[in-house]
Amino acid sequence: MRIRFSFWWILFLPLFFYFHMAKTLFFMFLMLSIHECAHMLIAYLFHYPIEGVIIYPFGLCAQMQHIGMGNVWKELLIIVVGPLTHLFFPYLFQMFVSLHLISDAYLMYLMRLNQSIVLFNLLPVYPLDGGRIVQSLYHMVFHYMNAQRLTLITSVINLFLLFHYGIVRTWSSLIVMGFLLAQICMAWKQIGLERLAFYQYRKAHPVALPIRSNCKQDLYRAYTNLMKQPNGWISEEEWLHKHFQDDDAYHQMVSKML
Numbered sequence: 001m002r003i004r005f006s007f008w009w010i011l012f013l014p015l016f017f018y019f020h021m022a023k024t025l026f027f028m029f030l031m032l033s034i035h036e037c038a039h040m041l042i043a044y045l046f047h048y049p050i051e052g053v054i055i056y057p058f059g060l061c062a063q064m065q066h067i068g069m070g071n072v073w074k075e076l077l078i079i080v081v082g083p084l085t086h087l088f089f090p091y092l093f094q095m096f097v098s099l100h101l102i103s104d105a106y107l108m109y110l111m112r113l114n115q116s117i118v119l120f121n122l123l124p125v126y127p128l129d130g131g132r133i134v135q136s137l138y139h140m141v142f143h144y145m146n147a148q149r150l151t152l153i154t155s156v157i158n159l160f161l162l163f164h165y166g167i168v169r170t171w172s173s174l175i176v177m178g179f180l181l182a183q184i185c186m187a188w189k190q191i192g193l194e195r196l197a198f199y200q201y202r203k204a205h206p207v208a209l210p211i212r213s214n215c216k217q218d219l220y221r222a223y224t225n226l227m228k229q230p231n232g233w234i235s236e237e238e239w240l241h242k243h244f245q246d247d248d249a250y251h252q253m254v255s256k257m258l
Contacts, residue, residue, distance in 0.1 A: 002052035012057040025057060027110055031089055031117060032059025038081045043067070046074045068135070068194070069201040071209075072222045076136045079129050086118040123162075126155040127183055143218040144198055148191050155184050203240040 016025045040050055040062045049065040067075065093110050096102045102110070122130040134154060138147035159177055162168045168177055187194075195218070202219065212223035213233070219225050225236040234242075 001050055004052065004054055006054050006056045009055075009057055016057070023106075024113070028058050028113070028117075031086070031114060034089075035082045035085050035121075036060040036062055038085045039078055040064070042078045042081050046070075046078065048078070066201055068132075069198045069221070070205075071207070072136050072139050076133065079132045079136065082129055083118050083121055086114055089114045123158065124154060125158050125180055125184075126151050126187065128180070131155050139221040142220075143214075143216055144221050145191070145195055145218050147221065148187075148194065152184050152188050152191075156181070159184075199240060199243070202236070203244060206237055 012025075016022050036059055040053075043050065043062070043064050048067065048070065051063040051065055054061045054063065067078070090111060093102070093107050093114075097104060097107050121128055122133075124130045124134045126132065126135060131151065131154075135147065135151040138150050141147070142150065159181060163177065168174060198221070199219070207224055209222065209224045211226055212220055213228065214220060214223075214225040215228045219236065225239070227234050227236060227239040229239075
């Protein structure tokens with residue numbers, strides 16, 4: 001597992017010391033790192049490979065393989081456990097007060113900061129945890145491609161609503177919104193290749209899930225698919241084998257995704 005520091009340290013660390021916010025940076029780093037470690041722990045227990053960890057000024061960011069392709073219920077647990085860690089932080093901060101490490105006034109500030117972080121993280125906007133929860137719920141109902149598209153469309157609509165109703169007012173909030181919108185646009189451009197990667201994952205990792213008949217040329221992620229063909233029904237494994245072994249069908253599928 002590779003661990004590396006982000007180049008953002010070069011920009012943010014001097015600014016935080018200049019504005020005397022190093023203490024706030026430390027507590028944000030602590031909260032968001034514990035949050036991310038909770039994601040990594042559950043992912044590790046479910047045997048999701050963790051390629052590496054990037055250390056940002058505001059916390060850790062794990063690079064996990066196959067997230068968004070595996071068991072929907074397991075991935076919901078991986079996602080939800082991160083925000084749940086924020087229920088623990090008030091008790092941790094109270095302990096710091098009892099040890100005279102922080103004041104009562106700073107405790108109240110940290111409480112508000114913790115609430116702001118978790119509420120922001122649970123916004124139904126991809127790639128935040130709230131957006132990933134919505135994504136998993138869509139995958140319980142829709143085909144893979146439709147679920148991915150609906151996730152990104154829902155995210156854009158929610159960003160617009162945040163701006164329209166004046167919930168986002170400050171320049172810093174607008175910058176974050178712009179960053180999230182850029183992430184959504186990049187995800188939309190990669191949506192075809194993501195589906196191809198999902199098919200490859202399902203071919204390499206056959207699943208034993210509830211069976212669902214499927215009349216479209218796309219898979220349900222939350223089910224074992226029984227695929228309708230002109231000459232009858234075939235299993236998901238046969239359908240994937242046909243698409244990846246037949247060169248013409250494979251290249252036609254790839255060209256449609258690009």
